[in-house]
Amino acid sequence: MSEEAHHLYRSQVEFSSDQIHEGSPATEFLQKPDRAVELDFFNDKMTFDDGAEHEIWAFETKDSGRVLPSPLLRMTEGEIFHATIHPSKRVHTVHWHGIEPDPRNDGVGHTSFEVSGEYTYQWQPERGRPGDPNFGSAGTYFYHCHVNTPLHVQMGMFGGLIVDPIVHPDYPVEPGITRRAFVDGPEYDLASETVLAAYAVDTRWHQMNHAAGLSGEDVGLDRYEPRHFYLLGGELARGPKREGPWQLKAIRANAGGGSRKPTLLRLINANNFPVHMSFTTAAGKPVAMAELIAHDGRPYRDTSSLGASPPTGAVGNPLMTSMIDFGAAERFDVLLRPPTPGQYRLTVDLYHWITGAVLATKVIPVTVT
Amino acid sequence: MTTLNVYINEGFLPMVDGALVYHRGFGNRATSVKDPAPSLTLSPQVFTAAGRLVPSRSYPLGAPLPPLGRPTPAFTDPANPGHYLVRRKYWASYFPERTLIAEAGSVVSVRVHNNLAQEHELMFVGAGSGGKHRSTGKIRPGRSVLLEFPAPPPGSYVFCDPGKRPDDPAADPVERTLGLAGALLVTNTTNKWQSAPSGPEFERQWLWILHDVDPAWARIASRGDTVDPKVTPAYPRYFTLNGRSGYQSLGISTDLSANHIREEETLMSGSARQVDVRDFSQGVTAGAGRTGQLMRAVNTGIAIHQLHFHGNHVWTVAINGKVLPRSGGTVDANGNVFLQHWEDTVEMHPLERKDCVLPVRRPPDVIDPVWNARSTPWHYPMHCHAETSQVAAGGMYPGGLVAGWTIAAPVAVPPPAAQKEAP
Numbered sequence: 143m144s145e146e147a148h149h150l151y152r153s154q155v156e157f158s159s160d161q162i163h164e165g166s167p168a169t170e171f172l173q174k175p176d177r178a179v180e181l182d183f184f185n186d187k188m189t190f191d192d193g194a195e196h197e198i199w200a201f202e203t204k205d206s207g208r209v210l211p212s213p214l215l216r217m218t219e220g221e222i223f224h225a226t227i228h229p230s231k232r233v234h235t236v237h238w239h240g241i242e243p244d245p246r247n248d249g250v251g252h253t254s255f256e257v258s259g260e261y262t263y264q265w266q267p268e269r270g271r272p273g274d275p276n277f278g279s280a281g282t283y284f285y286h287c288h289v290n291t292p293l294h295v296q297m298g299m300f301g302g303l304i305v306d307p308i309v310h311p312d313y314p315v316e317p318g319i320t321r322r323a324f325v326d327g328p329e330y331d332l333a334s335e336t337v338l339a340a341y342a343v344d345t346r347w348h349q350m351n352h353a354a355g356l357s358g359e360d361v362g363l364d365r366y367e368p369r370h371f372y373l374l375g376g377e378l379a380r381g382p383k384r385e386g387p388w389q390l391k392a393i394r395a396n397a398g399g400g401s402r403k404p405t406l407l408r409l410i411n412a413n414n415f416p417v418h419m420s421f422t423t424a425a426g427k428p429v430a431m432a433e434l435i436a437h438d439g440r441p442y443r444d445t446s447s448l449g450a451s452p453p454t455g456a457v458g459n460p461l462m463t464s465m466i467d468f469g470a471a472e473r474f475d476v477l478l479r480p481p482t483p484g485q486y487r488l489t490v491d492l493y494h495w496i497t498g499a500v501l502a503t504k505v506i507p508v509t510v511t
Numbered sequence: 512m513t514t515l516n517v518y519i520n521e522g523f524l525p526m527v528d529g530a531l532v533y534h535r536g537f538g539n540r541a542t543s544v545k546d547p548a549p550s551l552t553l554s555p556q557v558f559t560a561a562g563r564l565v566p567s568r569s570y571p572l573g574a575p576l577p578p579l580g581r582p583t584p585a586f587t588d589p590a591n592p593g594h595y596l597v598r599r600k601y602w603a604s605y606f607p608e609r610t611l612i613a614e615a616g617s618v619v620s621v622r623v624h625n626n627l628a629q630e631h632e633l634m635f636v637g638a639g640s641g642g643k644h645r646s647t648g649k650i651r652p653g654r655s656v657l658l659e660f661p662a663p664p665p666g667s668y669v670f671c672d673p674g675k676r677p678d679d680p681a682a683d684p685v686e687r688t689l690g691l692a693g694a695l696l697v698t699n700t701t702n703k704w705q706s707a708p709s710g711p712e713f714e715r716q717w718l719w720i721l722h723d724v725d726p727a728w729a730r731i732a733s734r735g736d737t738v739d740p741k742v743t744p745a746y747p748r749y750f751t752l753n754g755r756s757g758y759q760s761l762g763i764s765t766d767l768s769a770n771h772i773r774e775e776e777t778l779m780s781g782s783a784r785q786v787d788v789r790d791f792s793q794g795v796t797a798g799a800g801r802t803g804q805l806m807r808a809v810n811t812g813i814a815i816h817q818l819h820f821h822g823n824h825v826w827t828v829a830i831n832g833k834v835l836p837r838s839g840g841t842v843d844a845n846g847n848v849f850l851q852h853w854e855d856t857v858e859m860h861p862l863e864r865k866d867c868v869l870p871v872r873r874p875p876d877v878i879d880p881v882w883n884a885r886s887t888p889w890h891y892p893m894h895c896h897a898e899t900s901q902v903a904a905g906g907m908y909p910g911g912l913v914a915g916w917t918i919a920a921p922v923a924v925p926p927p928a929a930q931k932e933a934p
Contacts, residue, residue, distance in 0.1 A: 414898050
């Protein structure tokens, strides 16, 4: 940012409280969309599986019902995507985390505008090219409000976002049965594809108002003391069955060796703090059953040659691990490759960003058949 | 050989909201706690391989200075419409306060004067042979110690006062958090536009020093008392990048000279170019080609930060001075991946250093008509996504650890006369 595009501020509080409001700005070069969604803001109380009730702010579509995370959005590389936001009474934006459009469609209040009426975001995820590490946007992302962001994301204004790859003739799929996470990625099983979003609630934050702190008051948005830790998500083919929080109870994974392709697990850290995940047997012995195939919407590739850069798994060097450690806003795409059928466990620790102390732990059974 | 005098001082620094917070720091001159402008940071200095000590905000010495920090392109790129060819091995980079630069083959020589009432120490973490630390050891109040050592391999290093745990500088963050910290950058003299012999070439580089300020710890220390994190758990309330937060870090304050410095040393910026991450030394003419800019993050703070770039992913090339492999990647026992790869959010543990290439390319998901019609610079935020770091004193979002980067507006420069690709 520089003085060439922004006016100058005398103080931080002037900057924080003087946001760039445009009621219903126009979308430049509006195209005919291949996918379009309308996102409305709502607030509601939701009851979670630990019995706690929290005030939640989130987005909903006409068909989604009131769910948390906000409805999962999915499109294919090359498609022109439109999302029209209706913030209701307050100003909000949508930032498409990891998707990289022009600044007006990036959804950051301070570098574009905040929306009080409506705005149609427009972007087109880049097409991938087999063996090319420089192109392609297929992968796992999330979207969230970027106004008073610490508060608004914590309140629940986020949802998963998946960009599927174009189908390249050299990398076919079985329609309706398998898909690839990126253009030349390994095939995975659609029926068991699962998303997991780590989310922890500090109930004090859920009492605040929309603009808390922006006028210079100390509202303690630097003090995050989550007492409730949740693993949101589930199998994408089934989706949330009812309104309220969509909480992951168990993971089904395919055993290797049969006709079924491996299960893909899409991980999103929607916390302020990092998480540590470990795969073990039911008895707690580590099992290196997770193949990391992509991070932050980009595949892991072997880029040692100036020619083709195949995915790491395709050159006999899969990034196998029993443990994954990642901080706020990072994502991983993980293929589950369990050694044998049976019962396993995924243990997820939420830990403090300074002390490293484990604040909460969730254990999810993983059933491999 | 010339020795740099370093003074361990104390004083009060204004935070982004104007609050004065007690700090300790490594300074250029002796100042007292009551000094209205205490010397708590070292201005950038270069230890040259020829044995000179040169105060300089820019490096390589004598290289042309990019206007407002932003290199101008050499040519339009005939192969990639809307993109440019950038000058190779040409521009200097600006560096922030708290930076020491040592050329490979130089000797780092510092005489450290402890002006304070307690023992202090200056340690270059991991800068000795085999990754051992180089340190003055404890310096008693009023005393001075000379520390000299050969520059370690090219890369970035943290220097700090390790407090009670010189054996493990990560274990006691108190003196570092009070301000006794900075970064040593060892440059690769075989190619000054390459981070290490096996590292990436860059158009210019940017050093980002991340830090967290805990006013409660500062209050205790200002009284001469000892901070015990068990009694007073860390609670940072200001979050800085190169010593600034919020609107000051973004260079949009009414202090125009301060904004100017931010543009030069912190806010990454350049013309669009099409980079191939397989080869950051892609020559097109003798002096121009396609490469990105190198972001070198050093976390001297106490919190885990998450550097999130909007607009472009970054290509992570080195962690803690080690250039990552391009094949044969591994996942370590803590679940961290060691392989060059793309990220939009770069995790930075305390005392960690990472090098990432920002390609400065067309944002991949913009539609063609918008990209083709652009006539102004495109500004993108970079901010920590551990959102508790995005406020100042508990509010005033976005008043925390933020910066940004810019794709320059299109400029009229011709294509190169000869389009033959050079090695």
